[in-house]
Amino acid sequence: MPYQYTMSLLARLLCLLGVALTPWQVAWAQKPHAPQEHQHTAPHGGQMVTAGKYHLELVVQNHQTVQVYLYDETSKPTTVPTPEATLFLRLPGNKQHALTLHAVGGPAATAWAATTDVLRDVPAFEAALRVALDGEARNIRFTYKDGHAHKDGQPGAPHKH
Numbered sequence: 616m617p618y619q620y621t622m623s624l625l626a627r628l629l630c631l632l633g634v635a636l637t638p639w640q641v642a643w644a645q646k647p648h649a650p651q652e653h654q655h656t657a658p659h660g661g662q663m664v665t666a667g668k669y670h671l672e673l674v675v676q677n678h679q680t681v682q683v684y685l686y687d688e689t690s691k692p693t694t695v696p697t698p699e700a701t702l703f704l705r706l707p708g709n710k711q712h713a714l715t716l717h718a719v720g721g722p723a724a725t726a727w728a729a730t731t732d733v734l735r736d737v738p739a740f741e742a743a744l745r746v747a748l749d750g751e752a753r754n755i756r757f758t759y760k761d762g763h764a765h766k767d768g769q770p771g772a773p774h775k776h
Contacts, residue, residue: 659684666755669693669748673757678735682728683716683744692725700727700746706737716744737761 657663659682661674670686681702687693695718702714716727727746734740744755 656690658690662757662759664755664757666748666753671744671755671757673742673744673759675734675759675761678737678761679732680728680730681714681716681734682719682726684726686725694722695724695727696749697747700744702729703743703745704733705741705743706733707739 657672657674659672659674661672661682661684663670663672665671668688670688670690672684672686674682674684676682683700683702685693685695698718700716702716704712704714706712712731712733714729714731716729718724719726719728739758739760742757742759744753744757746753746755
């Protein structure tokens with residue numbers, strides 16, 4: 616009974632204040648951290664960011680597969696703490712899409728991954744990874760730019776090497 620009363624009171628308070636945040640608002644509300652003074656080499660060629668004692672690497676393969684690798688403070692792969700993470704994408708034209716990433720590699724997984732068609736012709740996007748690290752919900756931001764984008768009027772068009 617006390618739980619229901621507390622939840623009812625909280626719901627009323629949120630309605631009165633008009634503060635009902637969607638997952639999208641939560642993902643983009645956290646300001647990105649200032650650039651780190653030190654840089655880390657991305658083992659898989661992706662974008663590395665720091666979140667507390669962790670380093671995370673965003674990798675996009677063939678404009679379809681998205682992987683986020685987790686490393687410890689010494690940049691060694693570490694087991695992901697949750698079987699799933701949510702990646703909120705802000706695509707060109709302010710289109711938004713959410714991906715559920717799943718741990719890959721069994722119980723000792725060091726990355727989350729998902730496959731999608733929404734990135735097929737996308738040369739750049741912003742992403743916010745929503746995941747709990749050390750029991751704390753975090754929004755970890757990335758900015759992806761296709762390093763192989765064409766410069767002949769069709770940026771980011773898929774191509775083969």
